[in-house]
Amino acid sequence: MYVNHKRIAFETIVIKEIRRFSRIWVQTLVPPAITIALYFVIFGNLVGRRVGEMGGFQYMEFIVPGLIMMSVIQNSYSNVVSSFFSQKFQRSIEELLVSPVPNYVILTGFVVGGMARGLAVGAIVTMLSLFFADIQIAHPVITVTVILLTSVVFSLAGFINAVYANSFDDISIVPTFVLTPLIYLGGVFYSTQMLPPFWQAVSALNPIFYMVNTFRYGFLGSSDVDVIWAFLILGVFAIALYCGCLWLLRHGTGIRF
Amino acid sequence: MKTAISIKNLSKTYDNQFEALKGISLEVEQGDFFALLGPNGAGKSTTIGVISTLVNRSAGEVEVFGRNVDNHIYETKLDLGVVPQEVNFNLFERVEDIVITQAGYYGLPRTLAKERSDKYLRQLGLWDKRRDRSRSLSGGMKRRLMIARALVHEPRLLILDEPTAGVDIELRRSMWDFLIELNRQGTTIILTTHYLEEAEQLCRNIAIIDNGTIVENTSMKSLLAEIDSQVFVLDVLKADLPKATRFLKDFDVRTLDDQSIEVTVRRGGSINAVFFQLENAGVAVTSMRNKTNRLEQLFINKLTSSE
Structure with missing residues (x-):
C-alpha cells in the first residue's frame, strides 16, 4: 500500500472515530463534564474549604490537574474499548x-480516535475548572506531553480490553474494578506524602500515580514523583502496549478465527 | 487461461476442533462466474473467509491472480471485494458514509470515493436512500448496500456469500442482471447460494462442497449433462387427457388430475418429441413447467453419493 493510500486510510479511521463519539455527544462528552463539575463543587468547593491546603496549594488548585487527568484516562480508554x-x-x-490497511495504521487510527475523545473531554473539564480555580500552567511542555502520552497509553489499554472482550460486560469490568480504583488511589484527591510509608510504597506501584503527579507538576510545579522517572514509565508502557496490540492484530486474536 | 484463484490443500480446523475444510483444492479462472454450492456447514463461508483473510487457515496455500496471499497481502486485498452472508456494517451510519468510508480504507481520495459511491448507489437502486441511516433499509437494500461497498474500490474479483438470501424474486432478478453485467465487464465472480436456480442461471463453472471436501468441480454444462431424466408437467384440455396418455408411447406418463399429466423425458430424449406426438394426436397443450429444478436434483444426488 502506498504511503498516500495509508494516509487516506488513517484519516478515514480517525474521522470515523471522531464522527462516532461526536454523533453521540450526549453520551460521550456531557456525562464526564457533569461528573467532574460535581467533583469541583463537592470536593473542591464544599469539602475543600475545610481541607485548606494540600501539598502547599489550595485544595481546589491541587485537585484540578488530577480531575483533568482522570477524565482523559477514562475517556481515552472507554472510547477505544467501546468503539472497537x-x-x-x-x-x-x-x-x-478485508481492506489492505496495515495493522499499525488500524491501531494508530483507533488510538488517535481515543486520544481525540480523551483530550476533548479534558479540554471541557479544563474550561469548567476555570469557574472554580485560578489555573496557572508552570510547565506547558510537560503538561501537554504527559497528557498526550497518558491518552496514548489508555487508548492502547482500551484496545487490548476490546480485543479480548466477548460481551458488553467484559468491557465494563476493567474500568469498574481496575481503572477506577487505580485512579482514585493514584493521588487525584490527596498527596501521598500524607500516607504512611507502607502505603506510599504501594502507591509507587500504581502507574496512574506517576501520570497524575507529573501532570500536576506541569500545572503547579510540584510533584510527589521524579518527573523523568515518570516519563520513562509512561514511555515504556506506551511502547510495550503498542507492540502488544500489534501482535494481537497480527495474530487476529478475537477478530480472526 | 489465467487463474483468478488457486487453492491448494486448504484445511481449517477451528479452536473447538471442528474440521471445516479437509484439504480442498480449487481453481477459478479469470473472468469466470463460479458457483460454490453446498449444504449449511459444508465449508463455503470458511473457504471465503480464508480467501478474504478473515479466517486463519490451518494448512494449504491460496493464490489470488497468481500472487500468494501471504507474500502479497496488500495487492491481494486490493483485488478482492467481499459481500458476506450476514449484514456487517454499522447500522447507525448513513448509507453513503458506509460506502465512502470503505473507499477510504482502500486509499481512494475523497472526491473519487464520492464519485464511486454515487455510481454504485445509483446502479444498485439505493440513490434515494443515500442519506438514510442504514438501519432503516429493508433486507434487500442492506444486501445491495454490501455489494456497493464491496465494489467501491472496483476489485477484479468479487466474492458473494449468499447475496440474495431472503430477497424477493423481483429484486433477486435485478441483482442477477447487475451481476451478469459486472461479469461481462470482466469482473470474476464467485457466488455461494442456496438458490440452485440462481447458480444455474448465472454460473459457468461450479464446485460442490460437502463436509469440508469438494465432491464435484466441473462446468455447469457438463454437470447438467449428467442428468438422467427430467420431469415436465403438461396441462391439457380436459377432453384431450385420455388421448394424451394413450399417444405418448415413448415416454413415462402419469396422470396427475383431470387436466394435467407428468411426462418423464430420459437423457437423449427431447421435449420436442413430446410436443410432436401430442400435436399428431390433436392434443393442445395449454401450459408446461419443469417439475423439479434440474440442478437441485443433481445437487442432492452428489451429496447423497458423497455420503
Missing part, C-alpha cells in the same frame, strides 16, 4: 480487516 468492541460485535470490523 462494537465493531467486533456488529462484525463491521470486517470492513477494515
Whole structure:
C-alpha cells in the first residue's frame, strides 16, 4: 500500500472515530463534564474549604490537574474499548480487516480516535475548572506531553480490553474494578506524602500515580514523583502496549478465527 | 487461461476442533462466474473467509491472480471485494458514509470515493436512500448496500456469500442482471447460494462442497449433462387427457388430475418429441413447467453419493 493510500486510510479511521463519539455527544462528552463539575463543587468547593491546603496549594488548585487527568484516562480508554468492541460485535470490523490497511495504521487510527475523545473531554473539564480555580500552567511542555502520552497509553489499554472482550460486560469490568480504583488511589484527591510509608510504597506501584503527579507538576510545579522517572514509565508502557496490540492484530486474536 | 484463484490443500480446523475444510483444492479462472454450492456447514463461508483473510487457515496455500496471499497481502486485498452472508456494517451510519468510508480504507481520495459511491448507489437502486441511516433499509437494500461497498474500490474479483438470501424474486432478478453485467465487464465472480436456480442461471463453472471436501468441480454444462431424466408437467384440455396418455408411447406418463399429466423425458430424449406426438394426436397443450429444478436434483444426488 502506498504511503498516500495509508494516509487516506488513517484519516478515514480517525474521522470515523471522531464522527462516532461526536454523533453521540450526549453520551460521550456531557456525562464526564457533569461528573467532574460535581467533583469541583463537592470536593473542591464544599469539602475543600475545610481541607485548606494540600501539598502547599489550595485544595481546589491541587485537585484540578488530577480531575483533568482522570477524565482523559477514562475517556481515552472507554472510547477505544467501546468503539472497537462494537465493531467486533456488529462484525463491521470486517470492513477494515478485508481492506489492505496495515495493522499499525488500524491501531494508530483507533488510538488517535481515543486520544481525540480523551483530550476533548479534558479540554471541557479544563474550561469548567476555570469557574472554580485560578489555573496557572508552570510547565506547558510537560503538561501537554504527559497528557498526550497518558491518552496514548489508555487508548492502547482500551484496545487490548476490546480485543479480548466477548460481551458488553467484559468491557465494563476493567474500568469498574481496575481503572477506577487505580485512579482514585493514584493521588487525584490527596498527596501521598500524607500516607504512611507502607502505603506510599504501594502507591509507587500504581502507574496512574506517576501520570497524575507529573501532570500536576506541569500545572503547579510540584510533584510527589521524579518527573523523568515518570516519563520513562509512561514511555515504556506506551511502547510495550503498542507492540502488544500489534501482535494481537497480527495474530487476529478475537477478530480472526 | 489465467487463474483468478488457486487453492491448494486448504484445511481449517477451528479452536473447538471442528474440521471445516479437509484439504480442498480449487481453481477459478479469470473472468469466470463460479458457483460454490453446498449444504449449511459444508465449508463455503470458511473457504471465503480464508480467501478474504478473515479466517486463519490451518494448512494449504491460496493464490489470488497468481500472487500468494501471504507474500502479497496488500495487492491481494486490493483485488478482492467481499459481500458476506450476514449484514456487517454499522447500522447507525448513513448509507453513503458506509460506502465512502470503505473507499477510504482502500486509499481512494475523497472526491473519487464520492464519485464511486454515487455510481454504485445509483446502479444498485439505493440513490434515494443515500442519506438514510442504514438501519432503516429493508433486507434487500442492506444486501445491495454490501455489494456497493464491496465494489467501491472496483476489485477484479468479487466474492458473494449468499447475496440474495431472503430477497424477493423481483429484486433477486435485478441483482442477477447487475451481476451478469459486472461479469461481462470482466469482473470474476464467485457466488455461494442456496438458490440452485440462481447458480444455474448465472454460473459457468461450479464446485460442490460437502463436509469440508469438494465432491464435484466441473462446468455447469457438463454437470447438467449428467442428468438422467427430467420431469415436465403438461396441462391439457380436459377432453384431450385420455388421448394424451394413450399417444405418448415413448415416454413415462402419469396422470396427475383431470387436466394435467407428468411426462418423464430420459437423457437423449427431447421435449420436442413430446410436443410432436401430442400435436399428431390433436392434443393442445395449454401450459408446461419443469417439475423439479434440474440442478437441485443433481445437487442432492452428489451429496447423497458423497455420503
